Amino acid sequence: MKKNVVLIGMPGVGKSTAGVILAKILGYKFVDTDLIIQQHEKKRLKEIIARDGIDGFIELENKIVAELNAEYSVIATGGSVVYGEDAMNNLRNIGRIVYLSLDYKKLRYRLGNIKNRGVIIREGQSLADLYKERVPLYEKYADIVIDENGCNIEKTVMKITEML
Numbered sequence: 001m002k003k004n005v006v007l008i009g010m011p012g013v014g015k016s017t018a019g020v021i022l023a024k025i026l027g028y029k030f031v032d033t034d035l036i037i038q039q040h041e042k043k044r045l046k047e048i049i050a051r052d053g054i055d056g057f058i059e060l061e062n063k064i065v066a067e068l069n070a071e072y073s074v075i076a077t078g079g080s081v082v083y084g085e086d087a088m089n090n091l092r093n094i095g096r097i098v099y100l101s102l103d104y105k106k107l108r109y110r111l112g113n114i115k116n117r118g119v120i121i122r123e124g125q126s127l128a129d130l131y132k133e134r135v136p137l138y139e140k141y142a143d144i145v146i147d148e149n150g151c152n153i154e155k156t157v158m159k160i161t162e163m164l
């Protein structure tokens with residue numbers, strides 16, 4: 001069995017929340033790639049995006065996550081990590097990739113105002129556009145797909161542990 005569990009999916013699906021609980025259950029460490037990027041750059045994600053633009057941030061995220069080395073960890077990724085092929089190849093090599101899937105309407109409800117969440121979204125792009133763009137990428141990289149519809153966080157974590 002691979003030594004890590006990697007959580008991917010849209011912002012708002014609960015990767016970090018589920019990841020912390022899952023790490024406790026498995027006795028693993030918890031790693032949040034967004035926090036690693038912030039620590040590396042000594043800036044918040046919003047500040048990095050303001051400085052480097054969306055493409056610059058995606059490039060930075062790809063580089064940092066491609067170099068990530070972890071063992072016995074649950075790794076929660078930023079929603080945009082799937083744009084980085086090097087990052088995804090590394091994550092695939094070091095862990096099992098679990099895609100937390102949620103219907104668009106439920107996601108939109110959970111997210112509320114995406115401006116406050118620091119979602120990587122281009123000028124003129126809607127959340128629906130972003131969803132349509134990313135879902136095929138999440139599905140492409142997933143070893144396991146967890147349907148979160150109708151699930152609270154405990155049920156999501158239970159589904160993940162059953163599938164592992």
